[in-house]
Amino acid sequence: MKVEYRGQVFExxxxxxxxxxxxxLNLSPESTIVVRxxxxxxxxxxxxxxxxxxxxxxxxxxx
Amino acid sequence: xxxxxxxxxxxxxxxxEHRLAxxxxxxxxxxxxxxxxxxxxxxxxxxxxxxxxxxxxxxxxLGLWFALTQLGYEADGLYLDLGISADEYSLRxxxxxxxxxxxxxxxxxxxxxxxxxGKPVPDLAxxxxxxxxxxCGAVKRYLFNKFALExxxxxxxxxxxxxxxxxxxxxxxxxxxxxxxxRQSPVLPPKNGLLKRIKPFIRFTxxxxxxxxxxxxxxxxxxxxxxxxxxxxxxxxELLNRIEERSPGTKWAFYSQFVEQIQPLLDEKFPEPELxxxxxxxxxxxxxxxxxxxxxxxxxxxxxxxxxxxSLRE
Numbered sequence: 001m002k003v004e005y006r007g008q009v010f011e012x013x014x015x016x017x018x019x020x021x022x023x024x025l026n027l028s029p030e031s032t033i034v035v036r037x038x039x040x041x042x043x044x045x046x047x048x049x050x051x052x053x054x055x056x057x058x059x060x061x062x063x
Numbered sequence: 064x065x066x067x068x069x070x071x072x073x074x075x076x077x078x079x080e081h082r083l084a085x086x087x088x089x090x091x092x093x094x095x096x097x098x099x100x101x102x103x104x105x106x107x108x109x110x111x112x113x114x115x116x117x118x119x120x121x122x123x124x125l126g127l128w129f130a131l132t133q134l135g136y137e138a139d140g141l142y143l144d145l146g147i148s149a150d151e152y153s154l155r156x157x158x159x160x161x162x163x164x165x166x167x168x169x170x171x172x173x174x175x176x177x178x179x180x181g182k183p184v185p186d187l188a189x190x191x192x193x194x195x196x197x198x199c200g201a202v203k204r205y206l207f208n209k210f211a212l213e214x215x216x217x218x219x220x221x222x223x224x225x226x227x228x229x230x231x232x233x234x235x236x237x238x239x240x241x242x243x244x245x246r247q248s249p250v251l252p253p254k255n256g257l258l259k260r261i262k263p264f265i266r267f268t269x270x271x272x273x274x275x276x277x278x279x280x281x282x283x284x285x286x287x288x289x290x291x292x293x294x295x296x297x298x299x300x301e302l303l304n305r306i307e308e309r310s311p312g313t314k315w316a317f318y319s320q321f322v323e324q325i326q327p328l329l330d331e332k333f334p335e336p337e338l339x340x341x342x343x344x345x346x347x348x349x350x351x352x353x354x355x356x357x358x359x360x361x362x363x364x365x366x367x368x369x370x371x372x373x374s375l376r377e
Contacts, residue, residue: 030304031226033273040075040087040274042065058273059226059300060121060287 001047005055012049019043022055031059069093076274079311087278094275098130098263105250107261108218114138115216117207118163118171120156122283123222125163126276127264131220132167138220139170141210143203146176146183149289156284163281172214174206180355182362185290190362195290198358205355209346211258223262226269229314230299232321245329248322255338256347268307268314269300 003010005025012021018034018041033056034041047053065074067086074084085093102108116128118140131138142160147153157173164171177183180202182190188198207219228247235243251260264272276283291297306313340346341353348354 028301028304028308030268030307031270031300033270033277035277040277042074042077042084044065056273056277056285058122058269059297060123060269060291 001049001051001053003053003055006057015046015048017043018045018047021047021053025055027055027057032057075278076271078271080307080315091275091278094267094271095130095133097266099134101249101266102134102261102263105261107220107250107263108136112218112259113216114218114220115172115207115211115214116140117203117219117221118142118160119222120159120284121222122273122276122281122285123224123227123264123269125159125222125281125283126272126279127220127222128163128169129167129279129281130275131263132169137169139172139216140164141172141174141207143206144173144175144177145199145202147185147289148183150286152284152286152289155286159283166281172210174210176202176206179206180359180362182359187358187362188290191358193358194294196294196296199290201354201358205346205353208256208258209344212256216258217253218259218261220261220263222264222272224264224267224269224272225314225318226300226303227296228262228265229303229318230296232318233299233303234295241329241333244321245326245333246335248326254335254347256340257338265318266315 001012003012003021003025010025012024019029021034022029022032022043029043034053035056036047036051036053041053065077065084066072067074067089068084069089070086072086072088075087076090077084083093108114114131114136116124116131116138118124118128120142128138128140140160142157144153144157160171176187180187184199184202185195187202188195191198211219232244232247235247249262249265251257253259303314336349338347338349341348341356342351343356344353346353346355
């Protein structure tokens with residue numbers, strides 16, 4: 001699966017849950033949203049090998 | 064697969080702190096309802112208030128402007144062009160703000176920091192030896208207040224969310240900045256030339272605000288400000304999110320209990336220093352000449368020495 005995060009693309013060759021993907025990328029589910037096409041995924045959902053997803057970071061700095 | 068508690072469709076979010084799963088249709092409704100509740104609970108907006116939203120082009124301020132208009136509030140926006148040229152940050156932020164203004168048919172005022180201050184924010188920060196975020200914050204607060212006063216607005220609404228407030232609180236606690244702690248509140252009442260400032264999104268995490276913005280198809284600048292990289296607020300946010308993962312609801316408890324129980328005591332014990340008009344610009348300050356006027360003066364005096372060497376824009 002192809003995962004886009006902050007302009008970088010990561011590839012994984014097996015299916016996994018959203019929460020496992022975030023763990024692999026060392027990201028907190030509290031601050032990220034995973035999107036597949038138009039669909040927003042929750043932590044428990046499965047990602048298939050052929051999926052293309054985008055991880056949106058919700059954190060912004062410099063208040 | 065989690066189902067929406069309200070309508071049983073597929074959920075898009077499960078908020079562990081509320082034990083609530085909602086779908087793409089119900090979540091925006093819940094979000095608006097919660098925003099209205101916070102506004103009412105804190106008496107943030109009174110019937111005669113004229114609202115100016117501090118718009119940055121990010122998810123929080125655009126989400127707030129959209130939410131307020133959805134709730135029926137007639138709010139205008141003010142975008143400050145900070146003059147951050149790296150990655151066309153300011154230019155792109157401005158475009159997103161203009162797109163939303165067009166969609167909701169509200170006025171977006173635009174001010175250029177370079178025109179108002181003689182220099183863009185990065186130059187103002189470098190010449191005053193301040194951290195970029197600190198200089199930027201001071202300039203933004205100053206110009207928003209000045210513009211709002213001059214144009215008859217009575218309240219300034221900002222998109223600060225729970226993560227922002229909890230991180231600020233953590234930073235202030237770590238250094239026991241009691242003066243700042245005494246004034247950290249969802250509503251700051253008007254005082255001697257400082258307009259009322261409100262934070263209607265304090266009940267939401269950053270993720271919740273981002274989701275509201277995405278579900279409403281509001282394009283926003285996803286990239287962080289280039290100068291915020293390494294900011295301590297980001298580090299505190301990460302720490303708090305790790306705690307939240309282990310113990311849902313901690314961020315809200317940390318912030319809300321402070322506001323309810325500790326802040327009033329500090330407010331009493333550490334009253335705000337008397338404000339008086341700045342000798343140069345007339346805006347409220349605690350000293351003879353306000354920090355923004357001093358920053359402006361230094362930046363414009365030091366220009367020849369600073370250009371091309373050490374400018375934050377380089």
